Amino acid sequence: MSTRLAPAHLPLVAARPAYDRDQRAIGIVHFGLGAFTRAHQAWYTDRAMDTAGGDWMIVGVSMRSPDVGAQLNPQGGLYTLAQRSAEGVELRLIGSVAQVLQAGEDTGAIVEHLAAPTTHIVSFTVTEKGYCRGADGSLDPAMAERGFYPLLAAGLERRKSAGLGGLTLMSCDNLADNGHQLRALLRSYLGETDPALLDWFEHHCTTPCTMVDRIVPATTQEDRAALEAMTGLRDEGAVVTEPFSQWVIEDAFAGPRPAWEAVGAQIVSDVAPYETAKLRMLNGAHSALAYLGLARGHAHVHEAVADPVLRACVSRLMSEEAAPTIHAGPDQDLAAYAAALLERFANPALNHRLIQIAMDGSQKISQRWLATLAHAQGRQCPAILTAIGAWLAHLRGENIAAWGTVDDPRADELTALVQNSQAEEQINAIFGEGGPMASAWQPSSADRALIMAWKGHQPVP
Numbered sequence: 001m002s003t004r005l006a007p008a009h010l011p012l013v014a015a016r017p018a019y020d021r022d023q024r025a026i027g028i029v030h031f032g033l034g035a036f037t038r039a040h041q042a043w044y045t046d047r048a049m050d051t052a053g054g055d056w057m058i059v060g061v062s063m064r065s066p067d068v069g070a071q072l073n074p075q076g077g078l079y080t081l082a083q084r085s086a087e088g089v090e091l092r093l094i095g096s097v098a099q100v101l102q103a104g105e106d107t108g109a110i111v112e113h114l115a116a117p118t119t120h121i122v123s124f125t126v127t128e129k130g131y132c133r134g135a136d137g138s139l140d141p142a143m144a145e146r147g148f149y150p151l152l153a154a155g156l157e158r159r160k161s162a163g164l165g166g167l168t169l170m171s172c173d174n175l176a177d178n179g180h181q182l183r184a185l186l187r188s189y190l191g192e193t194d195p196a197l198l199d200w201f202e203h204h205c206t207t208p209c210t211m212v213d214r215i216v217p218a219t220t221q222e223d224r225a226a227l228e229a230m231t232g233l234r235d236e237g238a239v240v241t242e243p244f245s246q247w248v249i250e251d252a253f254a255g256p257r258p259a260w261e262a263v264g265a266q267i268v269s270d271v272a273p274y275e276t277a278k279l280r281m282l283n284g285a286h287s288a289l290a291y292l293g294l295a296r297g298h299a300h301v302h303e304a305v306a307d308p309v310l311r312a313c314v315s316r317l318m319s320e321e322a323a324p325t326i327h328a329g330p331d332q333d334l335a336a337y338a339a340a341l342l343e344r345f346a347n348p349a350l351n352h353r354l355i356q357i358a359m360d361g362s363q364k365i366s367q368r369w370l371a372t373l374a375h376a377q378g379r380q381c382p383a384i385l386t387a388i389g390a391w392l393a394h395l396r397g398e399n400i401a402a403w404g405t406v407d408d409p410r411a412d413e414l415t416a417l418v419q420n421s422q423a424e425e426q427i428n429a430i431f432g433e434g435g436p437m438a439s440a441w442q443p444s445s446a447d448r449a450l451i452m453a454w455k456g457h458q459p460v461p
């Protein structure tokens with residue numbers, strides 16, 4: 001019989017928070033408390049409370065799956081963060097999560113927390129599709145009704161009627177200009193549903209842009225078993241990650257915030273150069289490794305990046321295609337960044353599955369690849385065009401046989417477009433005028449030829 005991790009075990013663990021969790025009020029409501037946030041924002045917040053104090057406990061809201069609540073609530077919100085690399089494993093117990101609530105079930109409690117005077121920040125990692133955008137990037141009102149929007153609006157309405165202060169609404173997803181996008185989407189939602197609240201929102205709430213970075217593969221049963229063998233405790237909420245982490249946040253807060261800068265976060269006036277580099281280089285290379293790697297028979301990122309053909313391809317993608325489109329800030333060295341990314345991808349202890357990254361391609365490739373192509377100014381981008389060829393093959397089901405079906409909110413539409421047609425027609429249907437990906441980039445005839453030339457799982461040099 002294994003023993004489930006519980007708050008009573010806290011004193012027995014060496015690497016743990018020193019603050020008294022029961023004495024800390026909730027300051028943050030977070031939508032989408034998946035593995036990423038547990039290894040990133042909640043980890044920063046835990047150490048910020050340790051270092052500088054403050055009432056910054058987090059209440060998580062799960063939009064869909066009850067799994068996160070089932071993992072964390074029986075453990076009083078506690079979980080282990082395991083940093084893994086070739087050098088070994090480092091564990092820390094994270095105390096900043098108080099509780100996980102479930103959208104659709106705990107509506108009253110969620111609104112209560114959003115409207116509490118102690119709550120100052122509402123943050124989001126709901127993934128790209130969680131923002132409920134249509135093909136042109138604008139809010140899809142029907143989808144939005146099933147997303148976080150109604151809950152958030154109910155919370156804001158309560159604050160407004162109670163005469164409370166506004167909130168910092170902070171997107172921590174891999175969207176270009178995430179804060180501005182969130183603001184535009186909320187404007188559109190509130191403009192339709194409650195114009196008076198829109199006015200209050202405009203005057204009282206901020207939406208800082210953020211760049212978030214840490215590689216966090218989905219936790220597996222093997223990970224949990226390995227951890228249990230080390231600690232003697234069963235931790236269903238454990239997360240596994242790399243040693244590296246970066247968080248750049250625009251200094252645009254509506255009220256108080258945790259001392260995140262005391263534990264490594266960068267609070268800056270302009271996030272754009274960091275965010276663009278991260279999306280086009282790290283995430284761009286990741287998505288390329290995913291589709292090309294699966295096609296070449298690999299399962300994990302570290303295996304794909306050890307394949308000399310793919311390594312050359314993603315090096316080119318980062319250094320010769322993406323980097324020249326980025327206006328680097330004074331402290332950014334893009335050549336060093338690309339080299340460091342190759343090292344991080346090579347981490348043999350993470351087992352980051354390519355199929356996890358391949359998920360939701362329609363939501364990812366605009367900001368990861370198409371933005372580079374749109375800013376290429378005549379430069380050739382064979383690596384990205386090759387990756388697009390691999391994505392089309394993925395949509396045709398060619399490189400996923402062992403993995404099941406295409407996992408994408410637009411899978412039905414996209415897989416229908418690539419069925420029963422020639423490569424050129426597929427490209428036109430998807431990227432041509434009126435196609436689902438047309439708003440970000442339209443291929444020239446040379447681009448089309450390069451995408452079509454991608455055959456036999458051999459990246460075009």
Ligand code: CS2
Pocket residue numbers: 174212213214215216282283286287356357358364
């Ligand atoms: C990955 C990201 O799954 C994906 O699409 O590219 O989750 C990536 O690991 C993170 O953005 C790293 O910060």
